[in-house]
Amino acid sequence: MAVLEQTPPAVVQPSPTRPKKGLRKYWHLYAAISPFYLIFLGFGLFPVGFSLYLSFHRWDGLGSMEWAGLSQYQYLLSDSDFWNSIGNTIIIWALATFPMIFLAMVTAVMLNSAVRFKGLYRVAYFLPNVTSVVAIAIVFGSIFSTNSGVVNAVLHSVGIDQVAWLNTPWGIKVTIAALMTWQWTGYNAIIFLAGLQTVPGELYEAARMDGAGPIQTFFRITLPLLRPTLLFVLVVSTVTGLQSFSEPQVLLQTSSNDSTFAGGPGHSGQTMVLYFFQQTFDNNDFGYGAAVAWGIFLVVVLFSIINWRLVQRRGD
Amino acid sequence: MAAIKGSRRRGIALHLPLIIGTLLSAFPFYWAVIMSTHSSSEIFAYPPKLLPGTHFLENVRNLFDAIDFFGSMWNSLLVAVSVTFLVLLFDSLAAFVFAKFEFPGKNLLFGLLMVIFMVPAQLSVIPQFVIMAKIGWIGSMTALIVPAAANAFGIFWMRQYMRSAIHDELLDASKLDGANFLRQYWHVALPVVRPGLAFLGIFTFMGQWNDFAWPLISLTNPDNVTLQVALSQLNGTHGTTDYGIVMTGALLALVPLLIVFAIGAKQIIGDLAKGAVRG
Numbered sequence: 001m002a003v004l005e006q007t008p009p010a011v012v013q014p015s016p017t018r019p020k021k022g023l024r025k026y027w028h029l030y031a032a033i034s035p036f037y038l039i040f041l042g043f044g045l046f047p048v049g050f051s052l053y054l055s056f057h058r059w060d061g062l063g064s065m066e067w068a069g070l071s072q073y074q075y076l077l078s079d080s081d082f083w084n085s086i087g088n089t090i091i092i093w094a095l096a097t098f099p100m101i102f103l104a105m106v107t108a109v110m111l112n113s114a115v116r117f118k119g120l121y122r123v124a125y126f127l128p129n130v131t132s133v134v135a136i137a138i139v140f141g142s143i144f145s146t147n148s149g150v151v152n153a154v155l156h157s158v159g160i161d162q163v164a165w166l167n168t169p170w171g172i173k174v175t176i177a178a179l180m181t182w183q184w185t186g187y188n189a190i191i192f193l194a195g196l197q198t199v200p201g202e203l204y205e206a207a208r209m210d211g212a213g214p215i216q217t218f219f220r221i222t223l224p225l226l227r228p229t230l231l232f233v234l235v236v237s238t239v240t241g242l243q244s245f246s247e248p249q250v251l252l253q254t255s256s257n258d259s260t261f262a263g264g265p266g267h268s269g270q271t272m273v274l275y276f277f278q279q280t281f282d283n284n285d286f287g288y289g290a291a292v293a294w295g296i297f298l299v300v301v302l303f304s305i306i307n308w309r310l311v312q313r314r315g316d
Numbered sequence: 317m318a319a320i321k322g323s324r325r326r327g328i329a330l331h332l333p334l335i336i337g338t339l340l341s342a343f344p345f346y347w348a349v350i351m352s353t354h355s356s357s358e359i360f361a362y363p364p365k366l367l368p369g370t371h372f373l374e375n376v377r378n379l380f381d382a383i384d385f386f387g388s389m390w391n392s393l394l395v396a397v398s399v400t401f402l403v404l405l406f407d408s409l410a411a412f413v414f415a416k417f418e419f420p421g422k423n424l425l426f427g428l429l430m431v432i433f434m435v436p437a438q439l440s441v442i443p444q445f446v447i448m449a450k451i452g453w454i455g456s457m458t459a460l461i462v463p464a465a466a467n468a469f470g471i472f473w474m475r476q477y478m479r480s481a482i483h484d485e486l487l488d489a490s491k492l493d494g495a496n497f498l499r500q501y502w503h504v505a506l507p508v509v510r511p512g513l514a515f516l517g518i519f520t521f522m523g524q525w526n527d528f529a530w531p532l533i534s535l536t537n538p539d540n541v542t543l544q545v546a547l548s549q550l551n552g553t554h555g556t557t558d559y560g561i562v563m564t565g566a567l568l569a570l571v572p573l574l575i576v577f578a579i580g581a582k583q584i585i586g587d588l589a590k591g592a593v594r595g
Contacts, residue, residue: 026419029419043463047443051440106333107337119582121338124341142359153364182340249529253548273438289442290442
């Protein structure tokens with residue numbers, strides 16, 4: 001009995017001091033990771049929660065907030081300007097992404113076999129990706145200018161009439177897509193190249209022994225083995241492409257007279273994120289802006305899932 | 317003989333498209349140089365001029381009159397350098413802990429970090445703006461530096477790097493020699509992961525230098541902006557845009573970036589390729 005009575009305290013006693021001991025033992029580890037989590041709390045987690053809260057309220061950023069329930073989301077569903085911006089974004093994304101992936105893949109396959117100057121090519125192709133979108137959008141605005149642009153001059157020299165690139169619905173979309181294609185093709189080519197270099201050379205040897213031509217080799221060996229890389233490229237370009245902002249903003253801010261976020265004549269270059277900025281900071285409609293932001297988030301997630309599914313299923 | 321001829325033809329067939337691709341990549345840079353050396357009347361001439369003109373210095377002078385070029389460049393440098401320094405410090409510290417130590421709550425905290433990685437930026441734009449306005453940071457560079465001072469991507473990247481680069485035996489040996497946590501971090505971990513840090517640093521610098529949307533919103537005083545915002549204002553406010561000036565500005569704004577890229581090109585492209593295979 002006496003023994004039994006004495007044992008529990010012996011076991012319980014260390015437990016109150018154990019957490020303290022743990023904290024004392026690990027405090028330097030928590031301290032080392034704390035800057036990130038503090039910044040995240042203040043400028044990451046709290047803002048996301050707050051923007052959800054905000055999307056259920058009407059607020060101009062100054063006065064008091066007013067409960068709006070789901071009404072802003074209801075309005076969002078019927079907002080033709082928002083749907084227009086979704087359409088614009090997806091068209092621009094498609095115009096940029098498919099040529100970009102095709103060109104990147106072709107470039108990667110060529111780089112994979114051309115041994116000389118590989119490093120030089122890689123640097124040259126990567127350069128567009130590191131330059132500032134603002135500077136490049138300004139340059140593209142000049143290249144695609146109606147009266148003095150070099151694109152129209154080239155078209156003229158082969159007998160095609162001037163195109164008002166930055167003034168027509170399709171011209172605007174093509175110009176933005178051209179800019180995005182230019183910026184991202186080399187980047188993706190290098191990603192594809194990295195994927196290609198993991199394909200064992202014996203596979204190609206065997207294919208050649210069996211008499212497969214280059215096109216057959218590409219579709220039977222290269223493409224299937226590149227699928228994980230393709231998936232990565234597609235998801236990254238979906239997430240970044242659907243959130244494009246700087247390209248249309250800088251290209252089109254001069255050609256629209258109502259707002260710097262309008263996206264050109266007839267809003268035909270207004271992407272989802274441009275629309276978000278217009279509602280929030282031009283119209284000072286912070287509550288509706290928050291609802292738009294969540295709408296964009298949903299579109300991006302949905303679209304990424306669809307793309308993911310399509311690529312994964314193909315050929316399985 | 318036939319074989320040599322065949323391989324040469326194959327070489328041309330490969331290099332020709334690659335060279336065309338290189339020229340297309342380089343053309344906008346060339347175009348910016350051409351435009352920056354012409355007066356606006358020459359720029360609007362038809363057909364467009366394809367060779368350099370003689371008005372570069374005049375355009376530079378006009379550019380410096382139109383915007384506070386060096387002031388905004390200083391702002392950009394201040395932000396990019398501070399953010400890069402803080403990201404390297406905070407991310408490598410956190411990454412070291414996640415890569416090499418065990419402690420209660422580690423998996424939970426790291427899982428949270430991976431979730432954060434995926435939250436899109438525009439969801440937090442409005443609240444960030446409101447917070448900055450409340451604490452009086454709107455219009456100052458602090459509004460750009462603090463939220464960017466540590467990021468989930470960098471921690472994830474450095475953790476992967478440290479897990480393979482820092483050997484446990486090395487840490488154990490330093491512990492036997494009486495090294496505490498900070499000494500291990502500074503004298504054992506950091507020297508080993510220098511290439512990883514270089515990649516993260518260059519990438520962070522470039523991202524900050526090129527950032528546009530958030531500085532456009534949060535720097536409300538037009539006299540105190542970063543270079544990218546100043547450039548876009550230059551592009552927008554001139555009724556009929558003077559491409560000579562704007563192009564000169566765009567070109568000069570690329571110079572620091574190209575220098576950083578030239579220094580780190582090997583690091584960036586090599587590590588990017590490696591990271592893509594792993595990811």
